[in-house]
Amino acid sequence: MPGIPTNYFLILSAILFTIGVCGVLTRRNGITIFMSIELMVNAVNLTFVAYARQFHSLHGLIFVFFVMAIAAAEAAVGLAIFIALYHHRDTIDVDEANLMHW
């Protein structure tokens, strides 16, 4: 295959996914955690697109469209939850959400 080998894309997406996981585990600000989750999802999209390019198949590309729709729907609900949280506590630090033992 001409151009950049598929493996390069896969390594990049694995790195992005790992950065996302580390972000979720170490950050305490709700929005930053959510951004890290989006990074994980985008890494998945990159994997799908890279494989679809290698296989010359549409299947992976279609999956990417649905994943983007899923991410958008999650963002809509998630941000609403953060706004409600902010109303209650004036912060979106998830460590402050400790009414029940986390």
Added chain:
Amino acid sequence: MTLTPLLEPHWMNAVLPEIILSISGILMILFDAFAPKARGAMAPLAVLLLMVAAASESMVAGGVFFGGTWETGALTQIFDLVFLLTALLATLFSREYLRREQIEGGEFYALLMWGTVGMMMMAKGLDLLIVVLGLEMLSICIFVLVGYHRRIAISNEASLKYFLMGAFATGFILYGTALFYGACGSTKLSDLANFFQTADPHNPLLTVAFILLMAGLGFKLALAPFHAWAPDVYQGAPTPVAAWLSVAPKVATLMALVRIFWAMGPVAQHAGWMHIVAVLSILSMIIGNAVAIAQRDLKRMLAYSGIAHVGYMMIAMLTVREDSVAAVAVYAVTYALMNVGAFGVVSMLAKNQNDPQTLDDIAGLGFRRPFYGLALSVCMFSLSGLPPTAGFVSKFYIFKTAVESGHSTVALIGILTSIVSVYYYLRVVYFLYMKEGGEGETAIDSGVFGVAALTISIVGILLIGIYPTPLFERAGAAARALLLGQ
């Protein structure tokens, strides 16, 4: 070259319940918008629409549709009916709950219905894309429902926790799916099954993909060690939502896992993947039952017991064959009846969402409120697996198929931990009848909807417990039809 048609009119039959439920959800919201004065009629309308969807199940043609991405059959019908039953019971309990909290709205019932559509997609999808879409449709409805009581801090907090955990888990599921796509070139389960016939079981890429997928689905199933969210979310969520959440999504995920494990076939056994599943199952049974003993809050206790029950169901998944799939189906029916019933009683007893129901609150309740006492006792006997309840026969069936498949050790751990569980379930019954209680301030007006739901639970539990043969035979035939195509 002939083109495969994208849509054929008769395929609509295969998605009839989904179409009915989706439109019903829209109707509920419109009803609330245009007739806010008639809110009292909303719950009966929702019950009616759920029953219409259940009736339409009999008109669904069996077979494979939509270019091999959608399969209906006797087993998906049983699972659909479990989803609808759970949604129906949750709706009945919600009516009183929502009125007491003064937050009744059409979107609540609509979200329950749309979540049910998502579960049906998970159970029927023959393509990982459909399964993931169903899972997300369900998850997004759950995010909103858990935080539905948004003026109460713990409901909001529960929603936040479920959202972050759920979205995180979705990332893992998607990445696992992407790696499977990379290995086999398709996300269709039939292509995956063909691929796995000749796949190298020692391919590390496949193992990583499997672990990612199991980690993500383990979150959704509340399997230990991915269970940490469950007690908090159940405690904070509106109690009827917790009842629904503790049963239906788990059952839907199990059905999706049945298809995925079946597609993986022998490779899964060779690669030792089933050892991973066995470890998750054992951990869930031990952690769930051990921690439940320490809980005094009924909702948290039921959360930990739910973790243990998923562990039991996972025993049957270790070898996917007709008997074990039938056992999971029977267990799903039973679990829906008893767990929703138990949460329902808790929902009816609490004065409000911030009022936790502890063991001390229910002391002596069996005499003050005989019907609630009876309902809770029957659910507890069934959850602990004592005869003559449904819990006994379905647990027996699970352990029997596990021993027949050669998983005696896991089955033995299951039996031992379920003996431990008798202690904390019967402790509830002990408090109900043998402890002096307060002056009866927990009792609220009993609504006819909640009483109807509890009656369905009790009758179902006892009926299956005393005369299980029809259900067992139907589940067995359905599982054979699914796996062997007979």
